[in-house]
Amino acid sequence: MASEFAVEMRDVVKRFITPEGNEMAAVDHVTMRIKNGEFFSMLGSSGCGKTTSLRMIAGFEWPTEGEIYIEGIPMGHTPPFQRKVNTVFQSYALFQHLTVFQNLAFGLEMEGAGTDEIKKRVGHALEMVQLTGMDRRKPKQLSGGQQQRVALARALVKTPDVLLLDEPLGALDLKLRKEMQLELKALQQQLGITFIYVTHDQEEALTMSDRIAVMSKGKVQQMGTPVEVYERPANKFVADFIGESNFLEGTIKSLSKDEASVFIPSLNAEVKGMPISEGLVTGEEVVVCVRPEKIKLVDKSVKSDGLFPGRVTNTVYIGADTQVFVDVNGAKLKVWEQNRISRLDPKSFYTVGQEVWLMLVPENTLVLKKD
Amino acid sequence: MLQRLRENKSAQGTLLALPTTVWLFVLLIIPLILTLIVSFGRRSPDGDVIYTFTLDNYTRLLGYSTDCPDGQASCFDPLYVNILGRSLSLAFNTTLFVITLAYPLAYFIARAHPKRRNLFLFMVLIPLWTNFVIRVYAWMMLLRKEGAINIIIGWVMNALNIPFTPFEMLYTPGAVLVGMIYEFLPFMILPIYTSLEKIDTSLYEAAADLGANSIKTFLRVTLPLSMPGVVAGTILVFIPVMGTFIVSDILGGRQVILVGNLIQRQFLDARDPTFGSAASLILMVMTLIVTYFYTRKFGFGEEIVVG
Numbered sequence: 001m002a003s004e005f006a007v008e009m010r011d012v013v014k015r016f017i018t019p020e021g022n023e024m025a026a027v028d029h030v031t032m033r034i035k036n037g038e039f040f041s042m043l044g045s046s047g048c049g050k051t052t053s054l055r056m057i058a059g060f061e062w063p064t065e066g067e068i069y070i071e072g073i074p075m076g077h078t079p080p081f082q083r084k085v086n087t088v089f090q091s092y093a094l095f096q097h098l099t100v101f102q103n104l105a106f107g108l109e110m111e112g113a114g115t116d117e118i119k120k121r122v123g124h125a126l127e128m129v130q131l132t133g134m135d136r137r138k139p140k141q142l143s144g145g146q147q148q149r150v151a152l153a154r155a156l157v158k159t160p161d162v163l164l165l166d167e168p169l170g171a172l173d174l175k176l177r178k179e180m181q182l183e184l185k186a187l188q189q190q191l192g193i194t195f196i197y198v199t200h201d202q203e204e205a206l207t208m209s210d211r212i213a214v215m216s217k218g219k220v221q222q223m224g225t226p227v228e229v230y231e232r233p234a235n236k237f238v239a240d241f242i243g244e245s246n247f248l249e250g251t252i253k254s255l256s257k258d259e260a261s262v263f264i265p266s267l268n269a270e271v272k273g274m275p276i277s278e279g280l281v282t283g284e285e286v287v288v289c290v291r292p293e294k295i296k297l298v299d300k301s302v303k304s305d306g307l308f309p310g311r312v313t314n315t316v317y318i319g320a321d322t323q324v325f326v327d328v329n330g331a332k333l334k335v336w337e338q339n340r341i342s343r344l345d346p347k348s349f350y351t352v353g354q355e356v357w358l359m360l361v362p363e364n365t366l367v368l369k370k371d
Numbered sequence: 372m373l374q375r376l377r378e379n380k381s382a383q384g385t386l387l388a389l390p391t392t393v394w395l396f397v398l399l400i401i402p403l404i405l406t407l408i409v410s411f412g413r414r415s416p417d418g419d420v421i422y423t424f425t426l427d428n429y430t431r432l433l434g435y436s437t438d439c440p441d442g443q444a445s446c447f448d449p450l451y452v453n454i455l456g457r458s459l460s461l462a463f464n465t466t467l468f469v470i471t472l473a474y475p476l477a478y479f480i481a482r483a484h485p486k487r488r489n490l491f492l493f494m495v496l497i498p499l500w501t502n503f504v505i506r507v508y509a510w511m512m513l514l515r516k517e518g519a520i521n522i523i524i525g526w527v528m529n530a531l532n533i534p535f536t537p538f539e540m541l542y543t544p545g546a547v548l549v550g551m552i553y554e555f556l557p558f559m560i561l562p563i564y565t566s567l568e569k570i571d572t573s574l575y576e577a578a579a580d581l582g583a584n585s586i587k588t589f590l591r592v593t594l595p596l597s598m599p600g601v602v603a604g605t606i607l608v609f610i611p612v613m614g615t616f617i618v619s620d621i622l623g624g625r626q627v628i629l630v631g632n633l634i635q636r637q638f639l640d641a642r643d644p645t646f647g648s649a650a651s652l653i654l655m656v657m658t659l660i661v662t663y664f665y666t667r668k669f670g671f672g673e674e675i676v677v678g
Contacts, residue, residue, distance in 0.1 A: 058576075058580060059579075059580075060576050060579075080576070080580050081579045081580070081581075081584055085580075086580055086581065087577070087580045089573050089576070089577060091571065091573050093571065093577035094577075095577070095578075095592060096596070097595045097596055106581050106583075106591070107581035107582055110582030110583050110587065111582055155580075155581075158581065158582070
């Protein structure tokens with residue numbers, strides 16, 4: 001491989017003219033370095049610029065500013081058919097007038113491969129996605145999941161350096177989607193190809209990715225491993241977008257290299273030893289982010305330090321967990337209580353109006369900028 | 372009664388199809404049967420139909436003649452066979468030219484900005500607001516010896532100091548062909564446009580992504596997926612061209628006689644409905660045969676499955 005990076009976006013901007021005639025940056029100074037063999041996801045809600053970024057890598061769009069490098073080579077205005085990347089489209093974009101075999105052979109014929117080679121490679125690709133024997137069917141005669149596999153095989157049969165996947169599992173039902181997530185991940189590890197995966201589904205991104213770029217409004221909010229973006233979100237947006245979070249407002253009282261003491265009015269207490277994100281100063285108004293599963297509810301009879309009084313306002317039983325909503329001096333906190341014990345008696349659950357203690361372990365929280 | 376109808380889907384279907392069925396039966400099936408009966412009849416000297424069973428009209432159409440030179444009892448007269456052949460080849464040529472002209476235009480419209488597409492389609496349809504005959508007459512004004520085309524060429528030649536005798540364009544097979552192409556162009560543009568417009572643009576991207584340049588994408592993706600439109604357009608053009616007589620009447624004069632003209636004259640001038648009926652049925656059978664083989668090869672244009 002020529003370069004350490006399979007794909008590199010250097011300060012890329014893509015501007016569109018909206019129907020109203022205004023200029024809008026769909027991708028706003030994005031820089032990403034995607035390593036060879038990496039499973040990289042771009043995660044964000046619709047309009048965040050993830051699909052536009054992917055389309056620029058594929059060559060369907062060209063950057064307004066900046067440059068995209070594939071295997072270290074600047075792409076400029078190279079058309080899609082001259083790039084060593086292939087795409088799995090959200091709509092699959094299968095050729096309905098061709099059979100499964102012909103769909104897969106299409107890309108190989110464009111390369112000028114011989115009949116025998118095409119047969120061999122198509123057969124191998126169909127085996128890889130477990131569609132052997134389906135080669136004579138037309139796409140319409142396949143289920144959604146099978147069509148998805150054809151789209152995948154059609155791209156993979158070209159043995160690209162980089163595979164681009166644009167929400168490929170979006171149209172599948174939940175169970176099939178989960179199966180395919182694991183299958184895709186296994187396939188990527190087996191083939192060693194770089195996957196760039198676009199999705200709005202955070203669980204999907206966390207499940208499959210080596211690294212995730214969380215995007216919003218055309219900008220990368222954070223880039224990191226699933227553990228990093230979940231446990232150490234860079235800002236309030238990421239903390240809110242990935243998983244669920246409680247935000248408690250407060251003021252920094254003192255600050256060390258990687259910890260802070262924050263006065264939180266709703267708890268009427270100064271909490272010491274909380275991990276911090278970058279760029280905070282003493283005296284700053286901040287939010288403290290606490291994941292609902294990291295708060296523990298303790299019976300009112302127990303009394304120890306670091307416990308805060310609250311009252312249960314609502315409970316929702318959802319099988320694996322019970323979601324308990326607690327009011328602490330007007331601040332509403334979500335707490336996920338895992339249902340470790342099988343119980344039927346309603347009295348064994350928290351009830352609305354019940355007084356409880358909340359246990360906040362400072363090292364399980366994170367201090368973030370307010371906006 | 373109403374309640375039972377609500378539950379009975381097949382009765383609902385029958386009821387919905389009833390008006391059209393009655394309409395077609397009265398105005399198509401019955402006249403067709405009458406035409407068939409008349410075609411086996413004979414013309415009386417004063418122009419009435421004598422109902423009998425004779426194949427004379429058909430054998431005459433296919434070239435059997437008793438009016439022969441040098442005293443033969445029967446011989447082959449190619450007059451009507453030539454007319455049938457001329458109609459067929461004109462219909463083929465017209466369809467071919469219309470496809471060649473309509474496809475690029477339909478492609479251009481389908482690829483145009485959505486805002487402008489409707490304007491272009493509107494422009495394609497504008498000529499249809501004028502009466503068919505008047506449009507053909509307009510071509511007469513253009514093509515005749517003192518017509519607009521000759522006048523303009525005359526000016527140019529005059530300015531260049533080249534001697535010029537006006538072209539004889541009217542009353543030629545070429546004039547009829549031009550008129551036919553003009554009249555039937557919209558019926559090809561619209562179905563081709565429709566099938567092109569239905570193609571999901573992600574298919575073009577997929578083709579490019581898999582290594583196809585724009586020419587290969589057109590040949591391997593766009594063209595096959597727009598074939599249903601071409602087939603539908605061909606049926607819409609070929610069949611009426613086979614039967615029409617107005618274009619050849621006005622632009623062909625007595626020089627270009629097609630089956631349509633033959634039938635019209637048998638009914639109106641020659642007052643021989645039996646021969647006219649036989650010619651109508653032969654025309655129908657010919658059209659059916661061509662359409663049958665064509666649709667067997669290319670389908671009915673119904674397989675528009677994209678996306």
